[in-house]
Every structure is written in structure tokens, then in C-alpha cells.
Amino acid sequence: MQQWLPLLGVPVMVLGFALRLNALLVVLIAGALTGWANGLDFDALLQLFGQKFLAARQLAAFVLVLPVIGLLEHYGLKTRIRELVVRRRAATAARILMLYFVLRDLTGVLGMPQTAGQVQTVRPLLAPMVEAAAEARHGELPAPVRELLRAHAAACDNIAIFFSEDIFIAFGAVLLIDAFLKDSGIAGITPLQIGLWGIPTALCALAVHFLRLARLDAAIERQVREHRAAATVGP
Amino acid sequence: MSALVSQHGLFILIGVIVLLQAAAGLRDRGNANRWIGALFWALFSLPFLFGDTLVQDWGPAAAYRAAGIVVVALALLAGSGRVRARGELQQRPAPAPPPTFRLLTPALLIPVVTLLCVTLLVKLKFGSLPLLDTANPTLTALGVAGVCALLAGWALTGGTPLLAVSESRRLFGAAGDALVLPQMLAMLGGVFIAAHTGDAVQHLAVSAIAPGQRLLPVVIYGLGMALFTMVMGNAFAAFPVMSAGIALPYLIQGQGAHAAPLLAMGMYCGYCGTLLTPMAANFNMVPAALLDLRDRYKVIKVQAPTALCLLAINIALIYCLAF
Numbered sequence: 001m002q003q004w005l006p007l008l009g010v011p012v013m014v015l016g017f018a019l020r021l022n023a024l025l026v027v028l029i030a031g032a033l034t035g036w037a038n039g040l041d042f043d044a045l046l047q048l049f050g051q052k053f054l055a056a057r058q059l060a061a062f063v064l065v066l067p068v069i070g071l072l073e074h075y076g077l078k079t080r081i082r083e084l085v086v087r088r089r090a091a092t093a094a095r096i097l098m099l100y101f102v103l104r105d106l107t108g109v110l111g112m113p114q115t116a117g118q119v120q121t122v123r124p125l126l127a128p129m130v131e132a133a134a135e136a137r138h139g140e141l142p143a144p145v146r147e148l149l150r151a152h153a154a155a156c157d158n159i160a161i162f163f164s165e166d167i168f169i170a171f172g173a174v175l176l177i178d179a180f181l182k183d184s185g186i187a188g189i190t191p192l193q194i195g196l197w198g199i200p201t202a203l204c205a206l207a208v209h210f211l212r213l214a215r216l217d218a219a220i221e222r223q224v225r226e227h228r229a230a231a232t233v234g235p
Numbered sequence: 236m237s238a239l240v241s242q243h244g245l246f247i248l249i250g251v252i253v254l255l256q257a258a259a260g261l262r263d264r265g266n267a268n269r270w271i272g273a274l275f276w277a278l279f280s281l282p283f284l285f286g287d288t289l290v291q292d293w294g295p296a297a298a299y300r301a302a303g304i305v306v307v308a309l310a311l312l313a314g315s316g317r318v319r320a321r322g323e324l325q326q327r328p329a330p331a332p333p334p335t336f337r338l339l340t341p342a343l344l345i346p347v348v349t350l351l352c353v354t355l356l357v358k359l360k361f362g363s364l365p366l367l368d369t370a371n372p373t374l375t376a377l378g379v380a381g382v383c384a385l386l387a388g389w390a391l392t393g394g395t396p397l398l399a400v401s402e403s404r405r406l407f408g409a410a411g412d413a414l415v416l417p418q419m420l421a422m423l424g425g426v427f428i429a430a431h432t433g434d435a436v437q438h439l440a441v442s443a444i445a446p447g448q449r450l451l452p453v454v455i456y457g458l459g460m461a462l463f464t465m466v467m468g469n470a471f472a473a474f475p476v477m478s479a480g481i482a483l484p485y486l487i488q489g490q491g492a493h494a495a496p497l498l499a500m501g502m503y504c505g506y507c508g509t510l511l512t513p514m515a516a517n518f519n520m521v522p523a524a525l526l527d528l529r530d531r532y533k534v535i536k537v538q539a540p541t542a543l544c545l546l547a548i549n550i551a552l553i554y555c556l557a558f
Contacts, residue, residue: 006430009423010466017513020531023520024412025314027419028307031426038430043300050302051295052425054286058242059417059517061374063249064381065345070403071385071394072342076332080339114376115349118522124342127526143529151533154522155510158534159541162506166499176471177498184483189495197499200552201545208544 009034062119069124077124082132093134093149094216100126100153101160101209105202108164111171118157127153134220142227145220152216156209163205166198174198238368239361243287245368245378250283252400259401260408263320271317272408278305278312279415306422313412320408327402333392341388348380410524413531416516424467424514433472436463437480444485450554452485457550460501461508468514470505477501490558497557504549510542511535 009030016026035045069077085091107115116122127150134149135141141149166173169191177194181187257276260269282302289298312318332338352367353376359366367375385396394402407414427433440459444452456477463473482501486492509515513535523534530536 004435006427006432006435009427009430009432013423013466013514022310022314022316022412023416023513023516024310024419027416027423028310028314031423034423034426034430034432040429046303046307047296047299048303048426048429049306049422050299050304052422053306053418054282054290054299054302055425056418056421057246057249057283057286058371058374059421060249060283060414061245061377062517062521063252063414064245064378065384066403066406067252067396067399068341068345068381068384068388070401070406071388071392071399072338073405074327074398074402075330075338075392075394077338077342079332080335084335084339112350112353114353114373115346118518119525120345120349120377120380122522123525124345147528147530147533148537150526150528151523151537154519154526154534155537155541157522158510158518158538162509163503163545166502172471173474173502174499176474177502180475180478180498181494184479184487186487186494193495194499197496197556198503200556201500201503201549204548204552205541205545208548209541212541 005037006034008037065119069119072124078128081125081128082135085129085132086136091129091133092137092217093130093152093220094213096126096130096133097152097156097213097216098210101156101206101213104157104160105164105206108161109167111165111168113161113165113171116157117161118154122153122157126157137217138221138224141220142224145223145227148223149220152213156213159205159209163198163202167195167202169195237370238365240366240375240379241368242371242374245374246283246287248378248382250280250285252403253283254280255397255400256404256407259404260320263404263408266320266408268317268319268321271312271315272320272411275309275312275318275412276407278308281305306419309412309415310419313415319411320404330392330394337391340391341384344384344387345380348383349376352376352379406525409527410521413516413520413524416520420468420514420516424469424472427467428472432466433463433476436466437476440477441480444481446485446489448485449490449558452481452490453554453557454550456481456486456497456501457504457546457553460504461511461546464505464508465512465514468509468512468516470502470509473505473508474502477505486557492557497553500549500553500557504546504553507542507546507549510538 012030012033013026032045104116107113130149130153131146165171174191174194178191181189253276257273261273263269282305289301353372357367357369385399389395440455443455459477460473463477464470467473478498478501482497486497487494513520519534523531
């Protein structure tokens with residue numbers, strides 16, 4: 001029994017997220033239960049919370065980019081992006097996502113993952129471009145389609161960067177694997193080899209996601225049509 | 236001071252931006268939740284504004300305790316469900332839109348300046364003082380890029396940084412407490428580590444393996460990496476635990492697997508888990524909040540088919556390529 005106690009926080013998280021309770025509250029409860037089950041008193045737990053929270057402050061780095069996005073959107077950035085995209089007939093939602101995927105792969109392979117990202121490029125540029133391209137082809141988009149396209153923009157960035165940055169030999173993951181090998185006394189494996197073994201999965205990620213994206217434009221068209229049909233059926 | 240653009244300085248800047256949100260939000264009289272929201276953002280700014288100073292002046296124990304109290308207060312405020320803006324935000328009259336290039340230039344400056352930061356500026360030194368803090372390249376790059384784009388935006392549109400901070404309250408207000416989630420979850424990951432969750436997971440995974448098998452340990456290593464990453468929200472936390480517990484004894488030593496492909500692809504199995512978990516908030520939950528998605532799990536749902544497919548492919552690749 002004793003050995004399972006450290007895992008107490010996991011079912012709490014799953015239950016809390018499934019019930020859609022407030023995420024911060026769920027995290028606090030899961031943390032408190034885990035700490036309590038492992039013999040931390042209230043003060044020790046409070047200090048542990050504070051220490052770990054302070055140590056994770058760099059995760060709020062995206063806050064630094066939000067003001068300029070706010071400013072540009074105030075002056076109509078989204079409208080301007082729409083005008084640019086609409087003029088290009090070949091630009092469909094799926095094609096823009098595919099192009100972005102390849103560019104994002106390149107930033108990873110070259111070891112520059114910070115050059116793009118959810119706040120830097122997806123929110124201000126990619127998502128409005130994808131939405132505008134779909135709108136130009138299919139007219140006014142129903143809310144669920146809009147949500148789907150935005151989520152696809154975010155997903156595209158995550159998937160492309162996750163499965164490409166390990167190819168670059170100085171990335172944290174490769175260094176972590178290298179350190180693990182040294183600690184375990186396994187010699188003769190260079191970071192370059194570790195990076196090269198990342199390539200098969202990177203190619204598979206590209207193939208799998210492109211196969212999905214290839215069907216996205218048709219799926220949007222179908223959803224828009226179904227939505228219109230449902231809207232025109234009177235009571 | 237470790238660098239001209241230091242981590243400490245950027246934390247202060249984050250704190251100032253967040254604190255100004257509290258003030259800007261208060262003017263939205265149409266927002267029924269403006270007081271709770273302002274209190275929430277004011278509290279959230281404290282660890283950035285005073286965190287480092289307090290650790291120095293009060294000593295770690297007292298500073299951590301104070302930060303812990305802030306964390307609990309943030310969670311309770313969020314639990315009231317009234318941090319997100321509700322109702323009409325005050326609309327400023329829409330300005331005459333500037334020409335396209337004036338709007339796009341600052342937006343494109345963000346990736347361009349980041350690129351410059353990670354390639355050239357990172358090497359720049361004034362005497363012995365480096366320009367950029369290299370301890371945290373993402374933070375530094377985002378900070379420099381954010382400020383440069385903001386200044387360019389000021390020059391090209393005439394909108395001041397103060398207007399920028401005030402207008403970004405829509406983003407803060409719509410996203411609400413989801414913006415604090417990455418830090419809270421990293422904190423929870425820290426508590427899990429302190430509670431030796433890894434040992435329990437390792438114990439659980441190993442209990443299913445008998446020596447001499449090959450396929451089963453490969454599957455358990457791959458699935459274990461994904462599942463434990465989903466729990467921790469971070470593949471780097473899962474990697475040493477699962478690799479030392481399963482990959483090393485049962486596959487590398489037990490079955491003579493090649494370490495390079497096994498571990499490289501094992502890490503990727505963890506990334507498949509990252510795509511599937513709300514615990515990886517900065518990748519999955521913050522984007523959903525910033526993109527104003529009604530379904531907070533929509534990004535994860537869109538990623539799931541690719542992630543599950545790749546997890547299966549990865550496990551198959553390990554089985555084929557590592558032996």
C-alpha cells in the first residue's frame with residue numbers, strides 16, 4: 001500500500017480535469033494530497049509549493065509578447081492578414097498548415113526552436129491566416145469549424161517542433177540522453193548518433209500529420225455544408 | 236549582474252506587465268469579475284517583482300513560504316471561477332488601420348529578432364558583461380523580441396507601450412487563470428518528484444516484466460514513457476525514471492539493444508504523451524486559452540490521432556531498429 005501513496009495525486013488530477021473543475025484548484029488539491037500522503041507537514045508543503053513555483057517562473061515568458069499582440073490587433077492586424085491571404089487563391093487552410101509544418105521543422109533541425117511558437121507566431125499570424133483562407137473558400141465559418149482550425153494551428157506547431165528539435169545535437173533532449181548514457185557507463189555513442197536516430201520518427205511525424213491535413217480542407221467543406229443545411233431546416 | 240539583459244530584469248518586466256493588467260482591467264466597468272480579476276493578476280505579479288529580492292533578504296525558507304501563500308491564494312481565487320473576464324470589455328474607438336506593412340513588420344519582427352538573439356546577439360559582450368543571459372535562452376529571446384516588436388509597433392502605428400499593455404487585457408481576460416497553469420503544473424511535477432512518484436511508477440512498470448522477453452519490455456518502455464510523461468507533463472522528467480528502470484536492465488543489458496535508437500525513440504514516445512496531456516499546459520492549455528477556444532481540450536483532441544499513431548509507429552520502430 002505504502003508504495004502507491006506517491007501516485008495519489010494522479011487520480012485526483014484525472015478526476016478533477018474530467019469533471020472540469022478549475023484546473024488551478026485541482027492542481028493545488030493534488031499537490032497537497034500527494035505531499036500529505038508522503039509525510040510533509042503544512043509548512044513544509046507551503047515552502048515546497050513556493051520554491052517550485054518560483055523555480056518555474058520562466059514558463060511565463062510568453063507574457064512578454066502579449067502586449068505587442070494586443071497593440072497590433074487593436075490596429076486591425078487580423079483584418080490585414082485576411083486581406084493578404086484572400087488574394088492568394090492557392091492558399092487553403094491545409095496548405096498553409098503544411099507549409100508552416102515544414103518551416104517549423106526547419107527551425108527545430110537548425111536548433112532554433114525559439115524562433116517560432118504558440119505565442120510568437122501561432123496566435124498572431126498562423127491562426128488568423130488559416131481562418132482567413134478557410135473563410136475565403138467556404139464563406140462565413142460556423143463556430144465549431146473556427147475552433148477546429150485554431151486548434152489545428154496550435155497542434156501543427158507542437159507536433160512539428162517536438163519531432164524535429166531532437167535531431168539537433170545541442171538540444172536538451174539529446175544532452176539528457178547523452179548524460180544518461182555516461183551515468184550508465186555506456187561508452188561509444190556520440191550525440192550525433194542520437195540525433196540521427198531521431199530522423200525516422202521525424203519523417204513519420206511529417207507523413208502521418210500530412211495525411212491528416214490532406215483531408216482537412218474537404219472535412220471543413222463538409223462541416224460548413226452540414227451546418228448550413230441544419231441552419232436552414234425550420235422547426 | 237550576470238548580463239545586460241538578465242533573467243532577473245525580465246522577471247521584473249513580466250511582473251510589471253501583469254501588474255498593469257490588474258490596473259487596466261479595473262477600468263472595464265462592464266466586466267462583472269473585474270475586482271477578483273485585478274486581485275488575481277496583482278497577486279500573480281508578486282513572485283516576479285519580489286521573488287528574487289525576498290530570497291536574498293529573508294532567506295529561502297521565509298521567501299518560499301510567502302510564495303507558497305501566494306500560490307494557495309491564486310488557486311483559491313481561480314477556484315471561485317471569477318477570474319476570467321465576463322461581460323463587455325470597454326472598446327476604444329477603432330483607429331484608422333495603418334498600411335499592411337506597418338502592422339505586419341512588428342509581428343514578423345518577433346521571429347526575426349528571436350533568430351538574431353539565438354544566433355548573433357548571444358555572442359555579444361560589453362567588456363566582460365554579456366549582452367544576453369544564456370541561462371534561459373527562450374526567456375531572453377522572447378523578452379528581447381517582445382520589447383523590440385513593441386517599440387517597432389510604437390514607431391509604425393503610433394500606439395504607445397501603455398496602450399499595448401492596456402489592449403492586451405483582452406488576451407489576459409479571455410485566457411484568465413489558464414496563463415498561470417504552466418507554473419502551477421511545473422510546481423505539481425516538483426511535488427511529485429519530491430514524493431518519489433518515479434519509484435512507484437518504475438515499480439508498477441517492472442512488475443509486469445519477466446526477464447528474457449523482448450517485445451513486452453519494449454511496449455512497456457514506450458507506453459510507460461508516454462503515460463508517465465502525461466502524468467508529469469514533461470518527457471524530461473519521465474525519461475531517467477523509465478530508462479533506468481526498464482530500458483537499461485531489461486533491454487540494453489538483458490537483450491543487447493542498441494542504446495542510441497532505443498533511447499532516442501524512447502524520448503519521442505514521451506513526446507507523444509506530451510501531446511496528449513493537459514499537464515503540458517504551455518503547449519496544450521495556454522494556446523487553447525489564447526486562441527479563445529470554448530473547448531479547453533480542443534488542441535489535445537486535434538493532436539490525439541497523430542500522437543497515438545506516432546506512439547504505435549515509435550514502439551514498432553524501436554522493436555525493429557534497436558536490435
